[in-house]
Amino acid sequence: MALLREPLLLLSRSGTVKKLVSTLPVSAGIVRSYVPGETTETAVEATARLVGDGLTVTLDFLGEDTLDAEQADATVAAYLALLKKLSAAGLQRQAEVSVKLSAIGQALPDVGHKIALENARTICRAARNAGTTVTLDVEDHTTTDSTLGILHDLRKDFPETGAVLQAYLHRTEADCRALAHEGSRVRLCKGAYNEPESVAFQDKVEVDKSYVRCLKVLLSGQGYPMIATHDPRMVEIASSLASRYGRAQGTYEFQMLYGIRPEEQKRLAASGETVRVYLPYGGEWYGYLMRRLAERPQNLTFFLRSLVSKK
Numbered sequence: 001m002a003l004l005r006e007p008l009l010l011l012s013r014s015g016t017v018k019k020l021v022s023t024l025p026v027s028a029g030i031v032r033s034y035v036p037g038e039t040t041e042t043a044v045e046a047t048a049r050l051v052g053d054g055l056t057v058t059l060d061f062l063g064e065d066t067l068d069a070e071q072a073d074a075t076v077a078a079y080l081a082l083l084k085k086l087s088a089a090g091l092q093r094q095a096e097v098s099v100k101l102s103a104i105g106q107a108l109p110d111v112g113h114k115i116a117l118e119n120a121r122t123i124c125r126a127a128r129n130a131g132t133t134v135t136l137d138v139e140d141h142t143t144t145d146s147t148l149g150i151l152h153d154l155r156k157d158f159p160e161t162g163a164v165l166q167a168y169l170h171r172t173e174a175d176c177r178a179l180a181h182e183g184s185r186v187r188l189c190k191g192a193y194n195e196p197e198s199v200a201f202q203d204k205v206e207v208d209k210s211y212v213r214c215l216k217v218l219l220s221g222q223g224y225p226m227i228a229t230h231d232p233r234m235v236e237i238a239s240s241l242a243s244r245y246g247r248a249q250g251t252y253e254f255q256m257l258y259g260i261r262p263e264e265q266k267r268l269a270a271s272g273e274t275v276r277v278y279l280p281y282g283g284e285w286y287g288y289l290m291r292r293l294a295e296r297p298q299n300l301t302f303f304l305r306s307l308v309s310k311k
């Protein structure tokens, strides 16, 4: 099954397969298990249900790698509409937003970095006015320097902006040290892209060891760690490290993706932990779905069945 990870991640960036797979309706079983719907309304309704279960949420308007400035503007507009609706529904304290910089212009030739920074600033301002925050997702390693640079600039005006770091990258333990300061919200995940040996650990055991080293840095530091994993071992290790470093519940949080280990999400919340669910919505679910399949190739049969039956 591990052998399928790389081909599935390569397919996540294939335009031809994207066209075929995107004919699936969002209601198709496999898509719906990871994405609650296409519209802002369905996303806000799903958020309200999760909040009712004692969870908190971060919403992602799906889309990535855009080479079209108008598309980037449309994504910014979608976030502004979402933030208005979250605040109108009184959900701004429990729900924030996650933004992929490549969806708001980072990949545009020459001007990408500048446009993504301006667009991210617009979303951060709207989030602050709505009473909530933004976290900047991270994508493949070729964008890490630009993303952390944009984070640094945004934090001058919006210090509440969350960072994301990927434990599979060799550089990440050092990035954790640089970002473990007071007021700094940092999400630690393992990493979801196909990365070369020159920059990333390839072996799952090495990635897990790096995840634990990074957890130690973040949990013993002064910031607010956001522990993003479904891995039962990592959750257990994070909990014991939090007690070892004298961290009270609420001075860090766990995060998991929508539809993955929902019972565990509720169990952790019932034990007093803050648990945030990453909730993606919108029509551009292809790349996101392929990354989830790469993590769990057991779901391939389910996926192929959905593709044939279109249900």
Ligand SMILES: Cc1cc2nc3c(=O)[nH]c(=O)nc-3n(C[C@H](O)[C@H](O)[C@H](O)COP(=O)(O)OP(=O)(O)OC[C@H]3O[C@@H](n4cnc5c(N)ncnc54)[C@H](O)[C@@H]3O)c2cc1C
Pocket (backbone or CB within 6 Å): 136, 137, 138, 139, 164, 166, 189, 190, 191, 192, 193, 228, 229, 230, 231, 232, 255, 256, 257, 260, 261, 277, 278, 292, 295, 296
């Ligand atoms: C809140 C959040 C935000 C994220 N943001 C980013 C980001 O910005 N950039 C980025 O590169 N990556 C991001 N990721 C993805 C992350 O990098 C991993 O690819 C993903 O979380 C799988 O790693 P894992 O820690 O769950 O461990 P794994 O080693 O993949 O899985 C451990 C165990 O978790 C369970 N599990 C994992 N996946 C599934 C599944 N699909 N269905 C059912 N059970 C499953 C299984 O029990 C599995 O054995 C994010 C993840 C989360 C939770």
